[in-house]
Amino acid sequence: MNRLLKTRELWLALGILAVIVLVTLRFPRFSQPGNLLTIFNDTSILMMLALGQMAVILTRSIDLSMASNLALTGMIVAMINAAAPGVPIPLLIAGCVVVGAALGAFNGILVWKLDIPPIVVTLGTLTIFRGLVFVISGGAWVNAAQMSQEFIQLQRGSFLGLPILSWFAVVVAGLVYLLMTRTPQGRAFYAIGVNPTAAVYTGINVGRTKFLAFVLAGAISGLCGYLWISRYVIASVEVAGGYELTIVAACVIGGVSIAGGIGTVAGALLGALFLGVVNNALPVIGVSPFWQMAISGAAILIAVVLNGRSERTKGRIILKKAAAV
């Protein structure tokens, strides 16, 4: 099983390489280290979000409210910064994580305590959170002139040649990797995804584990709220509209099984990177950016066909049916 997972990520990495090589053949400057770093930096936010979504999907749930959570925490932090520029940025970032985690906890509580299907809960909070952005901002924008310089510049600085934004992605990826592979909690995410009934017998609280996955996804969404707003220096109601599905797409392309229990940090990161590379390559080869959506759609379909193949060989479908009854 381990080898199978490895090959899937290998294929994805090869796919990304192939895209880079193909583009480079015509436009040699595409694969210069500087440009590749830019692509990585551009994709950092999506990579972090994909990791949060992966934790949720592993537990057989889905979080459609991540983009709205991001927009809401982003708006809150932007308004605080506009009103009180003196508040230190690290404190604001910590506040973002807390607010995001609280919003995620709201999803999680409904899933855990009331046993409402996650897709219904997050469909509801998807609209509620985004509506709240409008309510607290009155529909107004917070623009660059209202934000403080430190607020905007923090993630643009660089450390050891890598932009701070990329460092955020690296650190989050490292932490999630440790969580998923080195802690009982991380293994619990996988366990209840593979077989919830068996997980109960091993002493795992299924509801509580799902709750924690939603809190993690929420905390990451909150962090990305600050990063998104300070990167694009505009906070509005439309921030990251429709992005929730891009996040799911990154996971699916990265081999995270929507049926739960299957998925790796490397896979989710590569899935996000694939979308990032394609999106960056399109304008370079002179294809209209309007092709982006169709291409990511096709990529999702191809990925899910390939995933379906490799999952079926292990007879997982039968196992899942038995557990679901």
Next chain:
Amino acid sequence: MTDFPATGRQLPDRLDKPLKSAVLSWESLLVLVALAIFIANSFASPYFLNEWSLSDMTFNFTEKALIALAMALIIITGEIDLSVASIIALASTMMGLALQAGVDTPVLVMVGIGVGLLCGAFNGFLVTGLKLPSIVVTIGTMSLFRGIAYIVLGDQSFKGYPASFSWFGQGYVFWVISFELVLFVVAAVIFYVLLQHTNFGRRVYAIGNNATAARFSGVRVDRIKFVLFCLTGLMSGIAAVLLTARLGSTRPSIAEGFELEAVTMVVLGGVSILGGSGTIIGVVLAALIMGLVTFGLGLLNVPGIVMSIFIGSLLIVVIALPILFRMWRQRRA
């Protein structure tokens, strides 16, 4: 839903409904909610109780509700189709292309419905033919279908639909009764009969309750699911014709967010998202409630984005209340 709320997995031979369970049913709760909102609306705005206002209100939900009818059947079988809004975008774009080619109204309508049907068949093939999870497939086709609309249109739009075509979205059959409303009522009756009074309908429930058992009982599970995806595509095609005719133009962003509203209608209507239970009457009532809420709030000058908070909260509260009530009763017992 009412008889077996806890598991939703039993399938009785026949659903006999004594008066008590009818009174306590999900549908009667929805009727009460609809009445309450209707009364609140009439107090809140002096412009509400007027035949033309009420007629305008129906435009708020007819197109989405047409899709919700078919979506209900899909969700009852335990699948989901998130690509419906993108099917509208693609069908509308193809109608625009057909218009440029100089075809007349009947062909335009056929193009719209035909493209919808084809998209639905594509979804159905991926789900039943290749055995892929429908939520991922339709998230993929959701990007793909709308993506094609973006490739064709970019930042442009198609305009200049003929007047005879506009009638489908703007015309009235009789007095204040619009063509859209008539079509919706007819479709609702057809779906009601199909789901609740035919063998096909019973098989749909059977699949949702236990697909494996249904297969062993001789139900052609994959074929029925395929038909349902085609049906949802067809209804989306019809909705595309109505919406395009009503707006008089096609942009690639047309009908954005319809999929979530259609799913909300279905779930609010008492269809279990896990499959196996739900009624068409509930879905129709939920559509009416959503139309009433958005229209009433619109009369009060509440912005659309704030309305979405009400819709989202309505969805969660209406689902959570019966569960809380049951927990409260269990704790007392």
